[in-house]
Amino acid sequence: MSEAPPATPLRERAGRALKDTFLQEALTIATTKFIDLRREAFDEFPEGEALRDRARAIKEATLQGLDHYLGLLIDNVERRGGHVHYATTAEEARQIVLDIARSTDARMAVKSKSMATEEIHLNSALEAAGVTPVETDLGEYIIQLAHERPSHIIAPAIHKTKGQVAELFARELKRETVPDPEVLTRIARAELREKFLQADIGISGANFGVAETGTIVLVTNEGNGRMVTSLPRVHVAVMGVEKVIPSMTDLAVFLAILAKSATGQKLSVYTSLVNGPRRGGELEGPEEFHLVLLDNGRIRQIAGPLREALYCLRCGACLNVCPVYRQIGGHAYGYTYPGPIGILLTAMLNGPESVKDLAHASSLCGACADACPVRIDIPKMLIELRRDVGERRIAPWPERVVFGGFGRLLQRPALYRLAARTGRVLQRPFVSRGAIRRLPLFFGDWTRTRDLPPIAARTFQERWADLEREGHR
Amino acid sequence: MTTRAEFLGRIRTQMGRTPGLFPAEPSARPARPRERLEVLRRELSERWRENLERFRHEFERVGGVLHRVTDAAEAPGAIARIAAERGLHRVVAWHGDALGLDVAAPLTARGLEATAAPAVEVPVAERERRRALAAAADLGVTGVDLAIAETGTLVVISGAGRPRSASLLPACHVAVFDRDALVESLLHAGLALEAWHEGTPPEGRGASINFITGPSRTADIELTLTRGVHGPKEVHAVFVERGLVRRHG
Numbered sequence: 001m002s003e004a005p006p007a008t009p010l011r012e013r014a015g016r017a018l019k020d021t022f023l024q025e026a027l028t029i030a031t032t033k034f035i036d037l038r039r040e041a042f043d044e045f046p047e048g049e050a051l052r053d054r055a056r057a058i059k060e061a062t063l064q065g066l067d068h069y070l071g072l073l074i075d076n077v078e079r080r081g082g083h084v085h086y087a088t089t090a091e092e093a094r095q096i097v098l099d100i101a102r103s104t105d106a107r108m109a110v111k112s113k114s115m116a117t118e119e120i121h122l123n124s125a126l127e128a129a130g131v132t133p134v135e136t137d138l139g140e141y142i143i144q145l146a147h148e149r150p151s152h153i154i155a156p157a158i159h160k161t162k163g164q165v166a167e168l169f170a171r172e173l174k175r176e177t178v179p180d181p182e183v184l185t186r187i188a189r190a191e192l193r194e195k196f197l198q199a200d201i202g203i204s205g206a207n208f209g210v211a212e213t214g215t216i217v218l219v220t221n222e223g224n225g226r227m228v229t230s231l232p233r234v235h236v237a238v239m240g241v242e243k244v245i246p247s248m249t250d251l252a253v254f255l256a257i258l259a260k261s262a263t264g265q266k267l268s269v270y271t272s273l274v275n276g277p278r279r280g281g282e283l284e285g286p287e288e289f290h291l292v293l294l295d296n297g298r299i300r301q302i303a304g305p306l307r308e309a310l311y312c313l314r315c316g317a318c319l320n321v322c323p324v325y326r327q328i329g330g331h332a333y334g335y336t337y338p339g340p341i342g343i344l345l346t347a348m349l350n351g352p353e354s355v356k357d358l359a360h361a362s363s364l365c366g367a368c369a370d371a372c373p374v375r376i377d378i379p380k381m382l383i384e385l386r387r388d389v390g391e392r393r394i395a396p397w398p399e400r401v402v403f404g405g406f407g408r409l410l411q412r413p414a415l416y417r418l419a420a421r422t423g424r425v426l427q428r429p430f431v432s433r434g435a436i437r438r439l440p441l442f443f444g445d446w447t448r449t450r451d452l453p454p455i456a457a458r459t460f461q462e463r464w465a466d467l468e469r470e471g472h473r
Numbered sequence: 474m475t476t477r478a479e480f481l482g483r484i485r486t487q488m489g490r491t492p493g494l495f496p497a498e499p500s501a502r503p504a505r506p507r508e509r510l511e512v513l514r515r516e517l518s519e520r521w522r523e524n525l526e527r528f529r530h531e532f533e534r535v536g537g538v539l540h541r542v543t544d545a546a547e548a549p550g551a552i553a554r555i556a557a558e559r560g561l562h563r564v565v566a567w568h569g570d571a572l573g574l575d576v577a578a579p580l581t582a583r584g585l586e587a588t589a590a591p592a593v594e595v596p597v598a599e600r601e602r603r604r605a606l607a608a609a610a611d612l613g614v615t616g617v618d619l620a621i622a623e624t625g626t627l628v629v630i631s632g633a634g635r636p637r638s639a640s641l642l643p644a645c646h647v648a649v650f651d652r653d654a655l656v657e658s659l660l661h662a663g664l665a666l667e668a669w670h671e672g673t674p675p676e677g678r679g680a681s682i683n684f685i686t687g688p689s690r691t692a693d694i695e696l697t698l699t700r701g702v703h704g705p706k707e708v709h710a711v712f713v714e715r716g717l718v719r720r721h722g
Contacts (some may be wrong), residue, residue, distance in 0.1 A: 016711040030696055067485045074477065080680070096474075139693035139701055155693060162695050181697035189702055196703075197608060212502075213670040223641060223689040223704025229636045230681065231604075241484070246499040248670060252663025253500060255684075266531070266624040267659070270704070271684035273666075280594045281633025282679045283603050295475075299483050303490035370675035374651075 002123075003090075003350050004264045004333030010357040013332040013441040027329050030158045034138070038371070039392025045266075051256050056374040058250045059242075059311035063076050063302060067209040069244045070293065076214025080276030082289040090120035090296050090349075097122060097203065097236055101131045101288055104234045106200035110192075112228040113137035113206025115153060115314055116294055119336045119349060122203070133203070134195045136224040138188055145172045151330030151338065153316040154262050159329055192224075202228035202286065206239035207313070208254060211249045216291065217272040221265075224404065229274050235286040237274070240294050240308040244349040254313065261373040262315040297349045300307060305384050311374045318368035318378060324361050333358060340368040340378045343385070352388050361383040400445040423455045506667035513603070513664060514653065521652040524622040525712060528655060531625030532710060535687030536700065540711045547717070549579035551711050552647050556612050559707075561645060563605045566614035568592040568634025572649060573708060573717025576614050592634035604638065613639035616717075617650035617710070618682075619665050623658040626686045627710060629680030630669065640685060646705040648685075651716040 006013065017023055043047045060068055065308040074084045087093035101109065109131050111117065121375035123144070126133040135144040139156035141148065145168050148158030157165075175187055204225060208217040216237045218225035229235050245251060259265040278285025299306055319325045319339030330338035335354070337345040340362060347355045359382055390400060409416050430436045436452040438444065446452070458466075492689060503509045517524065529539045540551050556564065564587040569575035571592065580587035588606060595603075607613070615635070619628035627648050631637045640646050662684075669682070689704030700706050 025694070033696060054500070057497040058499050060494055061499045064488070064493045064497065066488060067481050070484065071481060084477070086477060088475045088480070088483075092475060136703070137693070138691045142693065152496040155696070158696070160694070162697075165694055181694040181699050184694055185691060185699040185702050192703065193608075199602075215670075220690050221689070222702040224685060224702075226637065226641050226681075227703055230641070247502050248666035249500040249502045249663045251666065252659050255662075256659045265686070267626055267684065267686045269535075269686050269688070269690055271686075273682040273684075275680040275682075277680060279632070279674075279678065279680045281592070281677045282608075282631055283590060283600050283636040284638055285631070285680055293480065294482070297485075299487055302484065302487035304487075307491070308494065352512055358584075369544075 001121075003335055003346075003354070005354060009423075010334065010361065012335055013434045014328045014361075017328040019334045022161060023329055024327075026158055026161075027326055029189075030152070030155060031267065031320040031326045034263065034316070038261060038317060039258035041264040045256075045260065046256060048260065052373055054253050054259055056311065058189045058245060058253060061376055062245055063242070063307065064311060066241070066244070066302065067379075069246055069373070072211040073209050073214060073244050074293075075290050076211070077276060077289075077314050080214050080289075081212070082214070082276040082291055085292045086295075087288060087292055088295045093120045093238060093292055093294050094122055094125040096292050097238070098125060098129050098131075099176070100234065100236055101126065101129065101201055104201060104288065106131055106234065108132045108134065108195065108199045108369065109201045109203050110134050110136050110195055110199040110224075110228050110232060111140075112202070112204045112218065112225040113140050114154070114203070114238060115336065116205045116240055117203060118150060119296065120238070122238075131201075134192070134199065136192050136196070136222075136228065138185065138222060141188055142168065145169075145457065149331065149336070149432070152319060153314055153337070153339070155316070159331065174398070196227045196231050201207045201234040201236065202232040203236050203238070204423060205245050206237050207258070208251055208298050209244045210224075210246075210248060210251055210273075211238050211244055214275065215248075216392055218253060218272045218274065219268045219270070220272070221263075223270055225272050226270055229272060229286070230284045233286055234290070235274070235277075236290045236292060238292045238294055240296075241298055242312075257373045258313055258315055261313070261317040297351075301348050305388070306344055306381055308376050309341065309348060309378075309381060311376050312341050312345070313373060315373055317371040319372065319373045321367040323363050323365060323367070328361075333361070340382070341376065343380050344378065347385055352385060352392065355385060356389045359389055398445075402443075414443070417461065420459050421454055427454050433469060503664060503667055506664055506671050506715055508663070509610045509623065510668040513661060517653060517656060519653055524655045524657055525652070527622040527657075528541055528620055528625060531622065533625070534623050536637065536690075537625060537687050537708045537710060541714065542711060543553050543714045545574045545713050545715065546587065548574060548649050548713055549576050552576060552612075552614060552649075553580060554582045555645070555647055555709055556580075558676070559632045561611040562586055563610040563678050564588070564612045564614060565636070565639050565643065566590070567636070567639060569647070571632070571704070572616045573651070574649070576649075578708075589637070590634050590636045591634060593618070593631070603636070606636035607636065610643045611626040612645045612647060612707070613641070613643040614647050614649065615640045617648045617654045617664055619652045619656055620710070621656055621662050622661060624686055626662075626684050627671050627708070628662065628665075628682065630683040631683075633677035633679070637677060637679070637681055640683065641704050644701060644705055645709070646685075647709045649711045649713060649717065650712040651713045656702060
């Protein structure tokens, strides 16, 4: 499996997040702001709903012809002088990038924000091979200096205060500064500008790969995507296979909804279309262009239960609206991809065992599916994952026994009535102030953080029978 | 190492196991996008005033500043004013042919250090020198291949005489455009992208197309909006009413 499981259990990670008062405040402010901005953007854009349906259909259509569209993308990238590589696993992807770095004698790599390279843990591999990776998205740069991982797909450092960033810059960059975002940004600009001009290799992800033209598309607000793809002499793009789309006409549809869903902007500041290496007459552009196509668990989901998760654009909208994410933040999830979609992507990358706890870190309220620009039915897949976790006997045995028994009870009305009558008597010692507040033995896990309503004095079935007798029907 | 055949083979195997979730088609593409784009441009030229107004509104919303001049010959004056107000001296610009007017000479005449990019392939050493020049410049002048009214976006195609760095490295970017570049929506931009990629690319066409929607920005520290993180801190657009002598990228 590609990612190591977290060292502490989910309950502990979540507990820590809940006690972190700054994190709580930062999460509320950030997610509320993103929700408002997204709503305003779509309110102003009446055609948005129809375009979301269109975008969803394009994603499904692309998966139905994935071999064709990827083949086309590969042919067109090669026709433009680019090289294409195929990575089945994260390990293989790392190896490919390291080989490129070695063959081009690279010492320093500048990186634009990319979840795909986070997912394969590329930075540590580069460091081990003597290539210094420099994250250039401001948020990513901050967490790289702090040796942390992103806590949000599009705002990786929302868990940090400006005071913490100022301390970090003082310690790591030896630059004493006031905790002012404007000043901090200026320092990062100067530091990173030098790196852009010195770096041998630029590494990016890809928001889209356009099959008909062989174009890699990057969306950024800071401009680091443009730097990384224009200044170093080599550019490597790491792209999940599901990022391919058929044509430029399709691209326009996605661009119309992507930024609105992510940050509420009509369009992100920079959308960069990369058509391979520098062409004759250009002053800038890489001499070499490499595209690394990444499987890492995606391909087996084409016919798997997580197929729909392959539509994901990585906009982060489902994180912002999720009542669980809003409480515990990204780090508590423990893997590269946080939030509702993150649970599905973690299962995709690392297998269902990796989410035996996370599959339950959802209230199944459906807000994620409503916010998703391509309407991915996240709750449905979470329920399937829970069932899968149950069937594979990954869940703790008391849980399996209780829910198994409850399931059988529900299928037998006579037995159910009997159980209700017995339960009414048995529950007496545990009911206080109208609720079951503490259960004995391992059942206590259930009531530790929530109350259970007691079985009613008269069940619905009994009351229904009464009503029928009284002629109210 | 996995080969193309193995990789696509595994995809095909998985595809064979499912009909998919629902019947779906990709977007219908225009048959002859170049012709369609020309027709669209003619239609839009009737409504350029509304589109310019909408562009201005959206461009200002994202932090851009629009300037208007009547004649192409007035554009260098407008650029020089932007530079003077901010105390900027070093200017890198697109080549006159790519821009539709020569700005280097008139800007130099106004006391600025202005250089225009060469329109032909130059040796590595010269490219290095030009890059250092762009990195040290504080104002970059480019043309515009498309101005999208719906989003306030400037689209630029790189190429010979059209360096990418002019709209990226200096802290101030000034783009010069006219009514020919105006389109209404992102879907129109999709048609333009189809047209630009139809057939063999013209001589001198570069490998990069950029949609620029306002100045470079970030909100990565406590969600505080900050401009000019890697790219320009300011973006200006100079609209030339009577048009430029334009050569399409």
